[in-house]
Amino acid sequence: MTRGSITPSPGPSPVIRWGNWFPPEPAMNPSRREFSQTLFGSLVAFGLVETLWRRDLLADGVKPTIAAWLKDLVDMTADLRGKKLTDLEFQKKMEELYKKVDLAELVKLVKLDDVEKNKKLPDNGAGNYGIDFGKIQGLPADLKFGKQIFGCKKDRSIVPHGHANMCTGFIILKGEWHGKHYDRVETHKDHYVIKPTIDQRFKPGELSTISDHKDNVHWFKAVSDAAYIFNVHVIAYDPDVKDVSSRLYLDPDGEKLESGLIKAAKMSSEACHKKYG
Numbered sequence: 541m542t543r544g545s546i547t548p549s550p551g552p553s554p555v556i557r558w559g560n561w562f563p564p565e566p567a568m569n570p571s572r573r574e575f576s577q578t579l580f581g582s583l584v585a586f587g588l589v590e591t592l593w594r595r596d597l598l599a600d601g602v603k604p605t606i607a608a609w610l611k612d613l614v615d616m617t618a619d620l621r622g623k624k625l626t627d628l629e630f631q632k633k634m635e636e637l638y639k640k641v642d643l644a645e646l647v648k649l650v651k652l653d654d655v656e657k658n659k660k661l662p663d664n665g666a667g668n669y670g671i672d673f674g675k676i677q678g679l680p681a682d683l684k685f686g687k688q689i690f691g692c693k694k695d696r697s698i699v700p701h702g703h704a705n706m707c708t709g710f711i712i713l714k715g716e717w718h719g720k721h722y723d724r725v726e727t728h729k730d731h732y733v734i735k736p737t738i739d740q741r742f743k744p745g746e747l748s749t750i751s752d753h754k755d756n757v758h759w760f761k762a763v764s765d766a767a768y769i770f771n772v773h774v775i776a777y778d779p780d781v782k783d784v785s786s787r788l789y790l791d792p793d794g795e796k797l798e799s800g801l802i803k804a805a806k807m808s809s810e811a812c813h814k815k816y817g
C-alpha cells in the first residue's frame with residue numbers, strides 16, 4: 541500500500557490524501573445529498589486513518605525523537621517494576637522499541653565519538669563504559685535502568701554469561717558481531733543446562749534482549765575492529781526473586797545432551813575470560 545499523507549485544514553472537512561485515492565473535495569454550493577456524501581467520505585477516511593494508526597502501520601518507519609524514545613523506555617521500565625508487564629512482555633516491547641531508534645541520534649546521545657577517542661579497548665574481554673545522559677527534559681533524574689557501552693577489539697568477546705532477575709537489551713552501535721544466545725533451562729550445583737536459540741551476525745542497528753525466561757545467556761564476539769554495543773539493563777525488577785543479578789559465567793562448549801541441550805559448566809569470570817575473552 542502506498543503511504544498516504546494528511547494535510548490538516550481549519551475547516552470541518554480536511555483534505556486527506558491516501559495513495560492515489562482522493563476523497564471528494566467539498567463543492568462550492570453542495571446540495572444536501574452532495575454534502576452528506578462528502579462528510580461520509582471524510583469520516584470513512586478518518587476511520588481508516590485512525591485504524592491504521594492504531595495498528596502502527598503508519599508509525600512503522602517513523603523514528604521518534606531520541607527524548608521520546610527514552611521516555612518510552614522509562615515508562616516500560618516502570619511498568620516492569622510495577623508488575624504491569626511480565627519480563628517476557630517487557631522483552632518484546634524493548635525489542636520493538638530498539639527497532640524504532642534513530643541510531644545516529646543514539647550514537648550522538650551516548651557520545652560514542654568520545655569513548656572511541658578517549659578509551660582504550662582491552663586486549664581481553666570487553667571494555668565497559670558508563671554513560672551520562674545528563675538531565676533530559678521531561679525525564680526523571682533516576683531512569684530506573686542502567687546503561688553502558690561495551691566495546692571490543694576484533695576477535696575479543698563479551699564472554700558467555702547469563703543473568704538472574706534481570707532484563708537487558710543490546711543494540712549494535714558500530715562494527716560487526718557474532719552473537720549467540722541460549723535459554724537457561726536448568727540450574728544445578730556446578731552446571732547449567734542450556735539450549736541454543738540465536739546464532740547470527742549482528743550489524744549496526746541490530747539487537748537482542750534477554751530475560752530470565754527467554755534467551756537468558758548471551759555471548760558476543762567482535763568480528764570487526766572497534767565494535768561497540770549499547771546496553772540497557774533493568775536489575776532486580778522482581779523483589780520476590782532472591783537470586784543476585786550478577787553475571788552467571790558458564791561454558792557453552794560442554795557435553796551435548798538430548799534435544800540439542802548442552803551441559804554448560806559454571807565458570808569463574810577469570811576462567812571464562814581466559815577461554816573466551
Ligand SMILES: [Fe+2]
Nearest residue numbers: 701703708758
Ligand atoms: Fe549480560
